[in-house]
Amino acid sequence: MFHHQYRADIDGLRAIAVLAVVAFHVFPGAIPGGFIGVDIFFVISGFLISGILIRSFENENFSYKEFYARRINRIFPALILVMGISLAFGWFVLMSDEYKQLNKHTAGGAGFISNFILWEEAGYFDTEADKKPLLHLWSLAIEEQFYIF
Numbered sequence: 229m230f231h232h233q234y235r236a237d238i239d240g241l242r243a244i245a246v247l248a249v250v251a252f253h254v255f256p257g258a259i260p261g262g263f264i265g266v267d268i269f270f271v272i273s274g275f276l277i278s279g280i281l282i283r284s285f286e287n288e289n290f291s292y293k294e295f296y297a298r299r300i301n302r303i304f305p306a307l308i309l310v311m312g313i314s315l316a317f318g319w320f321v322l323m324s325d326e327y328k329q330l331n332k333h334t335a336g337g338a339g340f341i342s343n344f345i346l347w348e349e350a351g352y353f354d355t356e357a358d359k360k361p362l363l364h365l366w367s368l369a370i371e372e373q374f375y376i377f
Contacts (some may be wrong), residue, residue: 245269313362337365340372
């Protein structure tokens with residue numbers, strides 16, 4: 229598949245998105261709209277992936293196997309690391325009910341359905357949300373569902 233050339237402007241937008249989200253979580257009162265960084269990432273991902281897909285369809289060389297192999301190589305190492313560290317740390321610091329919920333969230337993250345699991349439990353800004361170490365995986369689930377459908 230055809231891949232984009234390096235784009236400094238897109239890296240700049242990614243940096244702004246990350247800073248907005250991090251600042252929102254560190255100083256929620258100071259930057260109440262910082263979660264917009266997630267939306268910025270959705271737009272960037274949609275733009276980049278759509279361009280790759282359109283060009284590969286135009287060139288008649290699209291491959292589901294190659295598309296998902298690239299996603300797995302890019303996403304799974306960090307995803308597995310985050311989930312593994314969360315489970316290991318949770319084993320020592322969480323109560324049994326909390327650890328059971330973490331296991332459910334880990335399975336949801338691995339299956340890219342975190343958004344549905346979290347939707348049934350609490351809103352993103354609920355008090356309960358701050359006790360969900362894998363809460364951020366909802367956006368990865370939505371992105372993956374977008375590509376599937």
